[in-house]
Amino acid sequence: MRNKRIVIIGTRTWELTSIHMEYFVKNDANIVGILESPTEGITTTTSGGSSSKPLNLVAEEQNIPIICGKPKDEGVMDQIREWNPDIIVVIGYQFFLPDEFLSIPPMGVLNFHTSLLPRHCGRHPGFWTIWYGDEQSGMAVHFMDSGLDTGEIAYTSYVPVENGDTVDSLYDRIWKADEAVVKQILDDVESDSIPRTPQDKSVYTYNYVPHEKDFELDFRQSAQLLVNRHVVKPGKSYVTLNGTQYPVSSCTAIDEPTTSRNFKLNTPYNCQGNLVYMTPNQWLQIDELIQDDKPCSGLEIAQKELGELREIAK
DSSP, X not given: OOSSEEEEEEOTTBHHHHHHHHHHHHTTOEEEXXXXXXXXXXXXXXXXXXXXXXXXXXXXXXXXXEEEOOTTSTTHHHHHHHHOOSEEEXXXXXXXXXXXXXXXXXXXXXXXXXXXXXXXXXXXXXXHHHHTTOSEEEEEEEEOOSSSSOSOEEEEEEEEOOTTOOHHHHHHHHHTTOHHHHHHHHHHHHTTOOOOBOOXXXXXXXXXXXXXXXXXXXXXXXXXXXXXXXXXXXTTOEEEETTEEEEEEEEEEEOOSOSOOOOOTTOOEEETTEEEEEOSSSEEEEEEEEETTEEEEHHHHHHHHHOSOOBOOO
């Protein structure tokens, strides 16, 4: 068992918390207490649940004291002080930590954030990583300060973002590569030598909670990016035909059907019996749209709403 005293903060229903908790236990972290999040009202873009042991079960097995609450709840900060941590590690927690809380451990508070900070600060970083077409992602472990994911970076890991990724598949790739990061943290905590690198605030981007309007297909983006956006949240992307929104059931990026570019943006066409839209790179073929809760031919729905569509000949 290592010497430095660590308090872990996390959420029992999140894989982010549970898989990293396993890494800390496996690498002999001296965990003296756990603060777990209330689960009411938290938001997520993952499928939910965890295949790893939940935080409370690990606490029971390892005989680690655990409390549930928000930082300003009565008695929470008093209990943290009583545990007397050298450092606090946050691994999946959606409640704001005030300066009074952050000042408790002498070595500071580290937070695991699943994006390459300062890009995609805030909530749902995996969703927005895929949404904006980033080619690379990873884990940033940073010191917490009074800003929103603005503190100095201590550690960063990197993985590729692949076409067809869901939030779950991207996070799985990142988190399964993190045991080495956890071991390095624990080694550096013991020697009081955690690195600190200020973030470049000029490239800071902050995430908001996705809004319905975000899911309307934007044909100014590349076809493959639109396919990836559809995959990351199936059934949410939609097109508007004659004022009616139709969710996309399936779509594909296809090669240019013609060398001509004499086509209009946001305009549906008939390409060999399929509904297609021009994008800056490739074309988006929408095979099926949802009507009356059933997948139907995209071309048939479009022609019912708009009449015969202009055909594209190779």
